[in-house]
Amino acid sequence: MTDRIGFIGLGLMGRPMARRLLAAGYQLTVHNRSWRPVEELASLGARPASSPKEVARESDVVFLMLPDSGDVEQVVLGREGLVEGLRSGSIVIDCSTVSPETEVAIAGRLKEMGVHYLDAPVTGSTPAAESGTLTIMVGGDREAFERVVPVLRHLGSRIEYMGASGSGQLTKLCNQIAVAGNLLAAAEAVLFAERMGLDPSRVLEVIGGGAASSWQLVNLGPKMVGRDYRPGFKAAHLKKDLRIVMEVAESRSLPLPLTSLAWQMVRALVSMGYADQGTQSIIEVLRSLAGSHKPGTT
Numbered sequence: 170m171t172d173r174i175g176f177i178g179l180g181l182m183g184r185p186m187a188r189r190l191l192a193a194g195y196q197l198t199v200h201n202r203s204w205r206p207v208e209e210l211a212s213l214g215a216r217p218a219s220s221p222k223e224v225a226r227e228s229d230v231v232f233l234m235l236p237d238s239g240d241v242e243q244v245v246l247g248r249e250g251l252v253e254g255l256r257s258g259s260i261v262i263d264c265s266t267v268s269p270e271t272e273v274a275i276a277g278r279l280k281e282m283g284v285h286y287l288d289a290p291v292t293g294s295t296p297a298a299e300s301g302t303l304t305i306m307v308g309g310d311r312e313a314f315e316r317v318v319p320v321l322r323h324l325g326s327r328i329e330y331m332g333a334s335g336s337g338q339l340t341k342l343c344n345q346i347a348v349a350g351n352l353l354a355a356a357e358a359v360l361f362a363e364r365m366g367l368d369p370s371r372v373l374e375v376i377g378g379g380a381a382s383s384w385q386l387v388n389l390g391p392k393m394v395g396r397d398y399r400p401g402f403k404a405a406h407l408k409k410d411l412r413i414v415m416e417v418a419e420s421r422s423l424p425l426p427l428t429s430l431a432w433q434m435v436r437a438l439v440s441m442g443y444a445d446q447g448t449q450s451i452i453e454v455l456r457s458l459a460g461s462h463k464p465g466t467t
């Protein structure tokens with residue numbers, strides 16, 4: 170449907186996604202808060218834009234990959250925002266993980282201008298962004314979704330329409346609930362192995378193929394053991410995701426005891442200075458709680 174695509178938010182996920190669209194031959198216009206990633210994409214052939222408004226003027230479809238709800242609101246509706254440059258018939262695809270409520274409100278506002286807005290959060294982290302194997306969960310107008318599927322195929326291997334506006338984000342929140350539980354379980358298993366005097370790497374190899382397996386255990390467990398906290402998914406973003414889960418759950422008086430615990434643990438992690446480290450660093454909260462106490466002593 171289009172050759173002119175815009176991309177705003179060139180962080181850990183946005184950069185590889187934008188690179189793939191460029192490699193697929195689209196005319197790509199890019200913008201980011203800091204300038205260095207814009208220059209990097211420009212060196213590969215993208216057009217740099219100094220504002221979201223400029224991106225909107227140059228594009229028929231605009232992707233967003235931003236941290237939080239407030240960032241998306243600012244980029245779409247703020248001064249020099251997309252809203253000042255979009256034309257009727259354009260489609261905005263928000264791949265960030267943000268509040269479903271925010272997405273519904275923005276979709277309603279853009280609909281008045283004849284612009285379609287799809288919430289399309291992703292799972293799969295940075296390796297999947299690089300290889301184009303993300304899972305993309307989409308909410309919004311079905312016809313608009315069908316029109317952009319050919320573009321989404323360059324980014325994801327599983328592209329699913331989930332329903333009305335906000336449904337993509339609600340699906341992603343289900344994912345984050347399960348991610349948080351599995352992350353804590355993996356971290357506790359590694360800590361337990363360490364403190365029992367076992368070789369934790371060997372334990373992960375042995376249990377990673379059985380009923381205890383999870384993406385978190387297999388991929389992040391070894392990094393916990395090796396204290397490799399370089400980010401694929403930043404702790405600050407998991408804290409934000411769990412905050413959104415708890416807000417949505419609270420609005421329906423829904424108890425989520427495990428997620429609530431995970432949220433407190435991630436809040437502690439961020440307070441300890443790990444905001445920009447990977448979520449595998451959650452094991453540092455457990456190590457801190459455990460102190461230097463040796464099992465078997467009182």
Ligand SMILES: NC(=O)c1ccc[n+]([C@@H]2O[C@H](COP(=O)([O-])OP(=O)(O)OC[C@H]3O[C@@H](n4cnc5c(N)ncnc54)[C@H](OP(=O)(O)O)[C@@H]3O)[C@@H](O)[C@H]2O)c1
Pocket residue numbers: 177178179180181182183200201202203206234235236237240243244264265266267291292293294295401402403406407410
């Ligand atoms: N990383 C993952 O594994 C993963 C997986 C699935 C979903 N997500 C979600 O995807 C989103 C992005 O994640 P990420 O890991 O790519 O985050 P990130 O590395 O923090 O990147 C966010 C990017 O957005 C830019 N930005 C922030 N505010 C902006 C604004 N007002 N205008 C223009 N650019 C702005 C930042 O610019 P600066 O350079 O100035 O900071 C940064 O480049 C988050 O919602 C996250 O929860 C992440």
